[in-house]
Amino acid sequence: MTKSLLIRSIALFxxxxxxxxxxxxxxFHRRLVGTWNIERYEQxxxxxxxxxxxxxxxxxxxxxxxxxxxxxxxxxxxxxxxNSDFSWNNTTEEVTIISRNTYIAKSWIVMENKRKKQIWKSxxxxxxxxxxxxxxx
Numbered sequence: 001m002t003k004s005l006l007i008r009s010i011a012l013f014x015x016x017x018x019x020x021x022x023x024x025x026x027x028f029h030r031r032l033v034g035t036w037n038i039e040r041y042e043q044x045x046x047x048x049x050x051x052x053x054x055x056x057x058x059x060x061x062x063x064x065x066x067x068x069x070x071x072x073x074x075x076x077x078x079x080x081x082x083n084s085d086f087s088w089n090n091t092t093e094e095v096t097i098i099s100r101n102t103y104i105a106k107s108w109i110v111m112e113n114k115r116k117k118q119i120w121k122s123x124x125x126x127x128x129x130x131x132x133x134x135x136x137x
Contacts, residue, residue: 046125
């Protein structure tokens, strides 16, 4: 194999890889658009305590990268209302919610990515949060 053929092959591989990852990211973006019910929210604390809440409310992702949530956050046994607007973006493996006014504003690692169900995890200091979302009808 000549040197120029090797360089062309490597360049073609890089271009194909970039195009494939961009299209996967866009597919995931389109999949997220809409309203999702937060079916389950679990928080594991560094000391070993665990909190689980169900049916916390909804989170809506819009096509333009904005969104809002209508949830009641559970923290240390207390539910707090959380109605906020936010912006969001995604990669193929992560969703980042950006806002100063919502408890869920952070980067979430996507553990399960299906059309009707999502499972995300995140950490805050030594605490681990898991959020299970189901697409609203």
